[in-house]
Amino acid sequence: MGLPVYIGPSAYDPSVIIRAVLVTDSANSKTGNMAQLFILHDSIAPHTAQRSGDDAAVCGSCPLRPSLSGGCYVLTFQGPLSTWKATTGKPVAGAAIIAKALRGRTLRLGAYGDPAALPIHVIQHLARLVNGRATGYTHGWRARPDLRPFCMASVETTAQAFDAVSQGWRTFRVTTPEAPNLANEIACPSDIVECAKCLLCKGASSKARSITIPAHGTFIRRALTVVQ
Numbered sequence: 219m220g221l222p223v224y225i226g227p228s229a230y231d232p233s234v235i236i237r238a239v240l241v242t243d244s245a246n247s248k249t250g251n252m253a254q255l256f257i258l259h260d261s262i263a264p265h266t267a268q269r270s271g272d273d274a275a276v277c278g279s280c281p282l283r284p285s286l287s288g289g290c291y292v293l294t295f296q297g298p299l300s301t302w303k304a305t306t307g308k309p310v311a312g313a314a315i316i317a318k319a320l321r322g323r324t325l326r327l328g329a330y331g332d333p334a335a336l337p338i339h340v341i342q343h344l345a346r347l348v349n350g351r352a353t354g355y356t357h358g359w360r361a362r363p364d365l366r367p368f369c370m371a372s373v374e375t376t377a378q379a380f381d382a383v384s385q386g387w388r389t390f391r392v393t394t395p396e397a398p399n400l401a402n403e404i405a406c407p408s409d410i411v412e413c414a415k416c417l418l419c420k421g422a423s424s425k426a427r428s429i430t431i432p433a434h435g436t437f438i439r440r441a442l443t444v445v446q
Contacts, residue, residue, distance in 0.1 A: 345367075
């Protein structure tokens with residue numbers, strides 16, 4: 219299960235080797251059958267890395283990381299772990315194989331992990347293969363303006379949202395009753411259309427407004443502690 223498309227140093231921590239794995243089939247009812255990119259620590263299982271804090275190599279300083287007392291919604295012992303196990307020891311797939319796997323598809327950059335952990339050439343190449351029909355989010359937006367065309371800036375506060383927009387980003391923000399939508403934001407339409415058909419989260423390559431979603435998920439109480 220999965221095609222490794224990158225094995226090499228993390229852009230967050232070049233001393234750590236990470237692995238980016240393309241999974242072409244998804245049963246996720248919210249996203250639809252998008253191809254999914256998992257960004258994983260190469261030598262430590264994702265659920266173990268999440269507990270120890272070694273997930274910093276793939277998630278950066280995301281405040282939702284459990285080691286930072288955050289409320290990450292990704293269950294790393296499920297999809298990320300099975301993907302990691304299935305591709306451990308596998309080499310990077312050939313260019314023709316990757317191109318065939320993505321032909322006619324849409325792509326989610328970061329089913330787990332932050333695209334900012336990867337070199338820009340990897341993101342650019344994958345986006346070209348799907349004709350720009352890729353979505354993504356990054357907490358590394360301050361240091362990675364090169365990701366603006368492909369990713370939304372993940373922000374937790376309205377102040378961060380204003381800062382990111384001033385730097386040319388579209389933003390993705392979790393809202394609360396105390397911090398509702400700003401004038402330049404619209405609610406994610408996931409209740410009526412799946413991500414594979416919506417594609418509003420294409421970063422600055424889309425001219426739509428920024429996107430918000432209400433706090434949700436298993437760890438909602440912890441998630442609410444970092445948004446305002």
